[in-house]
Amino acid sequence: MQDHPTEPQIRTDVLDPARAGALAATLGLEATFAEGTPLPPFFHQIYFWDARPPEVLGRDGHPAVGDALIPAFGLPRRMWAGGALEFLAPLRAGRPAEKRSSRVSTSRKTGRSGPLAFVTLHHEIWQDGTLCVREAQDLVYRADAAPDAPGPVPPRAPEGAAESTEVRFDPTLLFRYSALTFNGHRIHYDPAYAREVEGYDGLVVHGPLLAQKLLLWAEEEGPVATFRFRGTSALMVHEAAELCRDGARMWVRGPDGRQIMTAEVNAGQTV
Template sequence: MSDHTRIETDVMDVARARALQATLGQMPTIEFGHRLPPFFHQIYFWDAQTPDKLGRDGHPAVGGFIPDMGLPRRMWAAGKLVFHRPLFAGARAERASHIENVVRKDGRSGPLAFVRVRHDIRQRASLVLSEWQELVYRPDEITTMTEPPTAPTGESAAETVRYDATQLFRYSALTFNGHRIHYDVDYARNVEGYDGLVVHGPLHAHMLMGLAERQQGDLTEFTYRATSPVIAGEEVTYCWKDGAVWARGANGRLCMSGQAR
């Protein structure tokens, strides 16, 4: 656990929010003062590092806010969000971040480190959102992927999407995510061992939150966990039933699961 807290401020820029709507295939309708949809805060509070402070994968190099554990490859594996109040477009907000926990384990694919980061976002002196990110760090060499579980069926609502390289690039740009697996296909294949460009885990969470909100109204809490990557060009179906959400890959595998309240 770290006592170090990182404070960032940003304006919830309307143009950026409208660009995200367009990237997600929605009509850009957000105006100044509108309530931002769930997870739109991901396009703010950029960790803007100079090129010399980035790792080979495009992420900010470990050893700063995230401790250096000798495991350079990063994956955003899971998360939890608690929505206290609406976050409004056009107004300034502050995010306080600190590391809650670091755990090292030996997994089937080798040594791993699990880092839990907590973010609290305030706007107009009120706490509007608490978020926990579960990050996994692995060795640099390519590891064998484990067999993912099979996704449920029988959903009450669903949306099927097929992402292309342009959408992934735009989402990376809006979230200031430099991870090369999302836009550098040679790196994704030859260095990290994927079959092609990888769809962002947070993008799946984003789509599942939107689906849940359309089915059950304003959300108070959302949890999610990634289980299998989705490659650009592959169909993924976002599913909802009674508050349970999941992303199903083209071959029926479970790519992400979660719960919306």
């Protein structure tokens, strides 16, 4: 089912240099930001907060669905499944910017784990009259799993990466990233909720945090023009992971060889 795009919802924010510096510190980067400093790719995730009062939050800590942007599907479990980004011009710290968000499509189907709903959102980030970032965001909503239901079998990660590097996470890093992105999803900081309600084996590493790690690694080779990523299984905070790449292909491999995320990166200027 393809929807007609919704009218854009607009949020404005001043891209606080101190907040960018806090994210850099959280990620272990040596970087400082002043008014006019270009932000690294994907740092816009820490701005344009959707801050709502407690009474309109869902059980998972996210704003309850059922507004003009995301319909109510009756499916309580939410995941950021993936996205596609175009970096058209640098966003600069300390200056006002505008985010325009609309819903592109929704669809429903039944998978091996039960009913699923998919939502694609489109975001544009403008600053000083220039379109700087274009982003498609894919969300998936699922029903609660039955207590005795087997979990999905994750795909295997490719072998033979041209380059790889190990990454590790801890609860403090997840908490700080949740705070900076104003992400209230309890699977990232409430281990009892993650295990007992959503059925995970502990705290879950944010998908966008893994994407951010891949992007920063890719940027070491030069500016990134486009980036696509898709989550294929969850990474737990107690697990080490490998960031892998082979040319434009990138992926995240779990300690048991399962595929956590796939990505594709392209350098140079977009057209």
